[in-house]
Amino acid sequence: MATYSVTEFVNDLRLITQSQKDDSAIIEKVIPLAKRLASQTDWSSDSFRSCDESQGFGITILNEDEDNALMVETICWLPGRGVAPHDHQTWGVVVGIDGEETNVNWKRHDDGKREGFADLTVEEEIIVGPAEACAFLPNDIHSVRNTGETPSLSLHVYGYSPGSRKRSEFDPLNKTYKPCPQRIRSRA
Numbered sequence: 001m002a003t004y005s006v007t008e009f010v011n012d013l014r015l016i017t018q019s020q021k022d023d024s025a026i027i028e029k030v031i032p033l034a035k036r037l038a039s040q041t042d043w044s045s046d047s048f049r050s051c052d053e054s055q056g057f058g059i060t061i062l063n064e065d066e067d068n069a070l071m072v073e074t075i076c077w078l079p080g081r082g083v084a085p086h087d088h089q090t091w092g093v094v095v096g097i098d099g100e101e102t103n104v105n106w107k108r109h110d111d112g113k114r115e116g117f118a119d120l121t122v123e124e125e126i127i128v129g130p131a132e133a134c135a136f137l138p139n140d141i142h143s144v145r146n147t148g149e150t151p152s153l154s155l156h157v158y159g160y161s162p163g164s165r166k167r168s169e170f171d172p173l174n175k176t177y178k179p180c181p182q183r184i185r186s187r188a
């Protein structure tokens, strides 16, 4: 099979998002293409697997358009590390490359009208392994943890760079939320 490059993938993302404005329909079209890109990783290098110890993971940006659109990146998670529940305020697709990431989807029960308050419970847990995908809509809330014994690597695609959106990070135990911290990212 011919190699599918990051450039071709981004061109396909542009075509999809120009012709389609519905997030669910975009996701449906992006998943098979993201799986194709994640299935052969000639575009990857060892540096994609370097992690920031304090953060617990390492992000490598493969594409971000001038208006922060079409963010494509890899994330390498250290074993046992992850992130607290958060939203993205844009659509997203994740496909596993190596290792095992547990993705927890949370259900929000309050109406969002009380500043700083959020009542969340676990809705489902999905283990994302190589070639497996999960996806989310702008207001979906998820958390991620590398539940394997080796660093994991996954491909992440977002309608817009998450860092450019006004996102929230949630604390389900204390039923609070705050602005999502900016992640440390490097460019490929």
Ligand SMILES: [Fe+2]
Residues within 6 Å of the ligand: 086, 088, 142
């Ligand atoms: Fe996320």
